[in-house]
Amino acid sequence: MSDGAADSTRRRRRLLGFLSLHYVPALVAIVAMVGILVYADWLHQSSAYQQKRLASLDRLNQIASRLDSDIRGNLYLMRGLVATIEALPGMQQAQFSEIAAQVIQGQSQIINVAAAPGLVVRMVHPYAPNTAVIGLDYMKLPSQRDAVLTARDSGAPVITGPVKLVQGGEALIIRLPVFLPMENGKREFWGILSSVVNLAALYERSGLLDAQNTDRLAIGARTEDGLQLDHFFGDETLLSDDRVSVTLDVGRETWTISAAPKSGFGLSLADVWLFRLQLLLAETIVVLPMVWAGRLMQERQRNLVAIHEREEAMRLLSRRLQVALETSQIGVWEFDPAANLLVWDERMKVLYGWPPDARTATYEDWKDTLHPADFAQAQREFTEVVTNGGEYRSEFRVVGKDGAIRFIRAIGNAYLDGKGRKKIVGVNWDVTQDIRLQADLRRAKRQAEDQHRELEKAHLRMENAALHDALTGLPNRRYLDQILADMEDAGGEMDVTVLHIDLDRFKDINDTLGHAAGDVILKHAAQALKLNVRGSDFVARIGGDEFVVVSRMPGSAEEHSDMASRLVEALSKPVDYEGHECRVGASIGIASRTDASEPVEQLLVDADIALYEAKRRGRNRVERFNETLRLNAVHTKKTADDILRGLEQNEFISFFQPQFDAATLEVVGLEALARWDHPVKGLLGADAFLKIAENLKVLAAIDEIILNQALMQLNRLKLAGMPVQKVSVNISAQRLREEGLIERLAALPILPGSLSFELLESISFDGHDGELVPQIEKIRALGIDIEIDDFGTGYASIVTLLKLTPRRLKIDRQLIQPIVESKAQQQLVRSIIDIGRSRGIEIVAEGVETMEHADILRDLGCHYLQGYALARPMSPADLLPFLKARSWMPLQRLDEVG
Numbered sequence: 001m002s003d004g005a006a007d008s009t010r011r012r013r014r015l016l017g018f019l020s021l022h023y024v025p026a027l028v029a030i031v032a033m034v035g036i037l038v039y040a041d042w043l044h045q046s047s048a049y050q051q052k053r054l055a056s057l058d059r060l061n062q063i064a065s066r067l068d069s070d071i072r073g074n075l076y077l078m079r080g081l082v083a084t085i086e087a088l089p090g091m092q093q094a095q096f097s098e099i100a101a102q103v104i105q106g107q108s109q110i111i112n113v114a115a116a117p118g119l120v121v122r123m124v125h126p127y128a129p130n131t132a133v134i135g136l137d138y139m140k141l142p143s144q145r146d147a148v149l150t151a152r153d154s155g156a157p158v159i160t161g162p163v164k165l166v167q168g169g170e171a172l173i174i175r176l177p178v179f180l181p182m183e184n185g186k187r188e189f190w191g192i193l194s195s196v197v198n199l200a201a202l203y204e205r206s207g208l209l210d211a212q213n214t215d216r217l218a219i220g221a222r223t224e225d226g227l228q229l230d231h232f233f234g235d236e237t238l239l240s241d242d243r244v245s246v247t248l249d250v251g252r253e254t255w256t257i258s259a260a261p262k263s264g265f266g267l268s269l270a271d272v273w274l275f276r277l278q279l280l281l282a283e284t285i286v287v288l289p290m291v292w293a294g295r296l297m298q299e300r301q302r303n304l305v306a307i308h309e310r311e312e313a314m315r316l317l318s319r320r321l322q323v324a325l326e327t328s329q330i331g332v333w334e335f336d337p338a339a340n341l342l343v344w345d346e347r348m349k350v351l352y353g354w355p356p357d358a359r360t361a362t363y364e365d366w367k368d369t370l371h372p373a374d375f376a377q378a379q380r381e382f383t384e385v386v387t388n389g390g391e392y393r394s395e396f397r398v399v400g401k402d403g404a405i406r407f408i409r410a411i412g413n414a415y416l417d418g419k420g421r422k423k424i425v426g427v428n429w430d431v432t433q434d435i436r437l438q439a440d441l442r443r444a445k446r447q448a449e450d451q452h453r454e455l456e457k458a459h460l461r462m463e464n465a466a467l468h469d470a471l472t473g474l475p476n477r478r479y480l481d482q483i484l485a486d487m488e489d490a491g492g493e494m495d496v497t498v499l500h501i502d503l504d505r506f507k508d509i510n511d512t513l514g515h516a517a518g519d520v521i522l523k524h525a526a527q528a529l530k531l532n533v534r535g536s537d538f539v540a541r542i543g544g545d546e547f548v549v550v551s552r553m554p555g556s557a558e559e560h561s562d563m564a565s566r567l568v569e570a571l572s573k574p575v576d577y578e579g580h581e582c583r584v585g586a587s588i589g590i591a592s593r594t595d596a597s598e599p600v601e602q603l604l605v606d607a608d609i610a611l612y613e614a615k616r617r618g619r620n621r622v623e624r625f626n627e628t629l630r631l632n633a634v635h636t637k638k639t640a641d642d643i644l645r646g647l648e649q650n651e652f653i654s655f656f657q658p659q660f661d662a663a664t665l666e667v668v669g670l671e672a673l674a675r676w677d678h679p680v681k682g683l684l685g686a687d688a689f690l691k692i693a694e695n696l697k698v699l700a701a702i703d704e705i706i707l708n709q710a711l712m713q714l715n716r717l718k719l720a721g722m723p724v725q726k727v728s729v730n731i732s733a734q735r736l737r738e739e740g741l742i743e744r745l746a747a748l749p750i751l752p753g754s755l756s757f758e759l760l761e762s763i764s765f766d767g768h769d770g771e772l773v774p775q776i777e778k779i780r781a782l783g784i785d786i787e788i789d790d791f792g793t794g795y796a797s798i799v800t801l802l803k804l805t806p807r808r809l810k811i812d813r814q815l816i817q818p819i820v821e822s823k824a825q826q827q828l829v830r831s832i833i834d835i836g837r838s839r840g841i842e843i844v845a846e847g848v849e850t851m852e853h854a855d856i857l858r859d860l861g862c863h864y865l866q867g868y869a870l871a872r873p874m875s876p877a878d879l880l881p882f883l884k885a886r887s888w889m890p891l892q893r894l895d896e897v898g
Helices: 003-087 093-104 128-133 142-154 199-206 236-240 269-327 346-351 363-369 372-388 432-466 477-490 506-513 515-531 557-571 600-616 627-648 690-695 699-719 741-746 767-781 798-804 813-820 823-838 851-860 876-885 891-897
Strands: 110-117 123-125 158-164 170-181 187-198 215-222 229-234 244-250 253-261 330-336 341-344 391-399 405-416 422-430 497-504 538-543 546-551 575-577 580-582 585-592 622-624 652-661 667-678 682-684 726-731 755-760 785-791 808-811 842-845
Touching (some): 003 093, 003 110, 003 170, 003 199, 003 253, 003 269, 093 110, 093 123, 110 128, 110 170, 123 128, 142 158, 142 170, 142 187, 170 199, 187 199, 215 236, 330 346, 341 346, 346 422, 372 391, 372 422, 405 432, 477 538, 477 546, 477 600, 497 515, 497 557, 497 600, 506 515, 515 538, 515 546, 515 575, 515 580, 546 557, 557 585, 557 622, 585 600, 600 622, 600 627, 627 667, 627 699, 652 876, 667 699, 690 699, 699 726, 699 755, 699 876, 726 785, 767 785, 767 798, 813 823, 813 851, 823 851
Parallel strands (some): 667 726, 726 755, 755 785, 785 808, 808 842
Antiparallel strands (some): 110 187, 158 170, 215 229, 330 341, 330 422, 391 405, 405 422, 497 585, 575 580, 667 682
């Protein structure tokens, strides 16, 4: 067979195969449409099934919601009747019937109500039909005793049912316990309130009976054990069929309400086949045009086959040409030495910057394009191959006709043509970008190396800065931590001592002369430390005015104490700053390692504890850490944690000590005292937690708790008819500085003159605390009186009294107690009273321990008395009985009052 016949046969086979493919889309469409028909039919039936279930479930939810709402509504009505009984526990049958009739009227489904004080029925409504129930003892009826006891013990309503009624029908029974409030805040069980709810009326209002027209319905109840579902309404067989259900909690039972359409959840056979016929018609409409289109494509393809073959050949030729053009970046040349003729292709002309229509070049033309710096080497290499033959390799720069400089790489070989003449053929390509890229890489490498060296230097500088304090040049806390970590890793080193140093009065210099003066002091301190420690000792500034010295040299405790004393002396030397002589002191805590297994970091903690003790004992001194300090620190930490927990658990309460009129001994006021009802240690006074709470910054929170309890107690006494006019509450400086205090006080229901704030005399009103005076004036403007507490033992002065003009002045118990034995002490107290009276200030005496004290103070002109002779601090529960008993009054005065 000839090549032409073979090509014709191949074309016919390709054509027949291609034509048969036109019907493939129609076949695929038929298969796809069959699958779609089956899926759509299934989806249609599933959707209809789900829609019917959702519709039934929606109707069921509405029924359950109305049932739940009506049951709860009846329960709320009964709660209202319970509240009425709690308010009027002594009501009789007539009053009960009147109130019960008002409660259950309207939309209620309650049939009757029975009240059983002491679990024996005494009152019913309606009365006439239910008189036989009066006298019924629930404890004697086993059928009702369990539900009644459950309601009493749980304190919650108990709902039982359905139960069969004697008069016919079914009902729910609602039982509610009734508790009466007592004076001690507890509640006393009164009895049970029971009601009967008509279940048929509940069914009617919920729409359950109407729903039976379209749906099969069933209700079953499951008891608390959840073991069995008991049917009591509707079609019992529905509980085992295909259905939807909702649950409803009714007392101690759970109702399961089930429903299903009477026609079932599925579609009818007619609906199913109607939908299928519609899908079949749609498939036919889609597939027929595709078959017809395939037929037309067959006809069209016969006319295009010849054109397609020609286009295929042209595409192949075009692709080869395109590949050659895209991949050819090389210029081809040939040199004839005998004729001095150099033949360049188009690419060569582009490389050398010649125009495409330029004449044929010569050897001299090539030499003229060489860069002067590469001329000698390029000519030598080319002359060698012309003379000796062989392989030619060279790299040089050329200056094109367009003035551009290019790097050219040349490769060639000498050969003899058919006539025996020597010729050289070769290629050139432009490597300018490669050369420049290599140069850039070398330059980038040098720059990277230079930058790396600079980064190394910068890293060293940053590391030094990160480990040293910028102001003093001493190592910082990070450096100290690193040193301690290295010592810990080394292990086993016993001779380690840490000195924790804190500058005294440094803040005063900062506040008065500015931070520049503080910086001078810190530099002086750093220099003094470095000059007075051993060369092997490590000195660091760890923040603010705190420094640490770590000594690793052997030495006794006395040697370290001597070194610490030298440091205190050196740091205490005056420093001149702009004509001001600045002096600071230093407190130092020392801790030494006594056990090689003890963590080095613990020494820093121990030294800090010792430093705290040095500052507590007067500053400018040295303290060495010991186990006693550790135990104190642990105790303080435990107490602080307990205080925070106590605030969360509401363990802080108020005790109240009455204040008496000195002339009549009538109670005129109370002082609210903070107490801590500790779950382990019992009732604690303020001395056990006051200082630690102040350091924790929670003293203001405790003040607020005591204030709220005091106001509540004062209101309680007024409602009880007690003639107590005011209450005094201690207030700390921390509380006075609290942001938003005035706004919170203004929101409290405080009557003018009913509340006094007692300011401790230790609160100074000079210097920074002088800022408290405007705050106190704002408090006074709210109608709150101001008292000075513990007068005579602190810093208060006549100037303080003139500045504040308090409403009252409390003389401290230390001045009151000696007045029975000492006339001089009486004279001192008289002077204080006279000063107060001259300024219109009322005087309160604390520490009145005997009636003799009371008589003397009354004669001295004191206004009010407070002390154990008359009353001790007492709980809120004991206060009202105490005031009612009036046991503090002398017998003759009680007779006068009576």
